[in-house]
């Protein structure tokens with residue numbers, strides 16, 4: 359048995375013991391059979407008086423096998439093969455089971471009244487089953503620099519759940535996200551703001567131009583912050599702004615976009631690139647809410663700290679993980695990206711003080727009703743993605759070890775490259791601060 363399969367076994371054995379719901383009938387019935395067999399064996403042994411010796415033997419087997427597993431883990435980390443994807447998975451697997459990440463964790467933004475979304479992991483699994491065949495019919499198969507599978511699913515799922523009367527997107531590129539929105543809501547109008555019209559891409563290859571979409575593109579392009587939203591709403595007969603969904607994939611400072619959306623009176627927003635602290639080309643919610651008072655938030659630039667050690671270790675396994683050197687700018691500034699508030703694809707860069715950064719998070723929390731990060735669709739041992747560090751994201755919808763479920767959902771049919779673009783896409787609901 360390959361080590362990866364073994365890991366998956368270990369993981370799934372542990373998980374089925376705890377999980378068992380979520381419609382994973384195969385695993386569940388297997389567990390039930392195993393329990394039955396074990397009970398029968400115990401009964402037999404009790405009757406024949408062999409129970410005690412058998413228990414002792416079982417214990418010895420468990421201790422020895424866990425010793426073997428541990429020494430493999432150690433060998434693996436100190437050997438050069440630690441850099442191949444399989445050992446990366448193994449590293450991740452045992453890491454996630456047997457330790458928590460101390461100062462590394464998953465910061466989030468706290469909503470005003472602690473409200474959360476209505477959907478559950480079960481709903482998401484149902485959604486995945488439905489979305490995979492839809493995704494397979496996408497017009498743009500290779501969407502490099504655009505959205506991959508995880509975020510496409512998230513956007514589709516949120517749009518379908520909220521059922522908006524109007525969808526607005528900022529940043530369309532070749533039009534993949536326009537197509538995703540269209541799949542979620544077949545007869546609702548879309549407004550798309552993007553400097554280059556997606557039809558321009560049609561000359562060179564696949565692109566998607568929607569028949570029921572108002573494009574503010576090319577010569578008609580207007581930035582989201584400069585649109586006269588009152589007149590656009592009137593034109594579409596929208597009176598209730600909570601019936602509108604806005605999708606931002608335009609790499610602009612998310613604090614700036616939040617203020618613009620708030621001013622226009624919008625409530626439901628989705629941000630595609632919610633970059634982690636120290637990464638990305640614009641100030642994001644994830645960065646803004648990375649604060650000492652949040653678990654997993656706040657950082658230290660001290661070179662001899664636990665965090666420094668954890669970070670440099672994890673950087674070897676995950677392409678986008680950042681070590682202390684990358685994290686910290688002049689004056690030990692770790693917030694945003696090296697103490698800077700990036701904007702507009704990193705064309706603009708402004709140093710902010712820690713106090714400003716702190717106040718930004720207080721402002722965000724004062725207008726936030728819901729903050730929900732889309733989890734990664736599946737764990738890295740299933741998707742084989744190597745980009746984001748699983749220690750800095752929430753638990754995947756399909757957890758590591760559940761290959762049966764991964765396969766049943768049709769996810770194993772997809773090319774692995776489509777799982778590479780995950781950057782904590784976030785859905786937020788906002789309202790003006792209470793005074």
Ligand SMILES: C[S@@+](CC[C@H](N)C(=O)[O-])C[C@H]1O[C@@H](n2cnc3c(N)ncnc32)[C@H](O)[C@@H]1O
Pocket residue numbers: 501503504505528529530531532533534535536551552553554581582607608609610
């Ligand atoms: C990452 S791409 C969008 C990917 C797309 N949503 C998809 O589904 O693949 C970013 C897009 O934002 C556009 N963009 C640049 N500045 C913008 C702005 N101020 N407002 C809206 N879009 C902008 C770029 O031209 C580019 O098409």
Ligand SMILES: *[C@@H]1O[C@H](CO)[C@@H](O)[C@H](O)[C@H]1NC(C)=O
Pocket residue numbers: 544545546547569570
């Ligand atoms: C376009 O959107 C309008 C408004 O929702 C809808 O009534 C109409 O059926 C749509 N047309 C097409 C071609 O999808």
Ligand SMILES: *[C@@H]1O[C@H](CO)[C@@H](O)[C@H](O)[C@H]1NC(C)=O
Pocket residue numbers: 704707
């Ligand atoms: C972003 O911009 C800064 C300064 O303008 C530059 O030093 C940095 O290398 C840029 N980062 C990326 C990833 O392009």
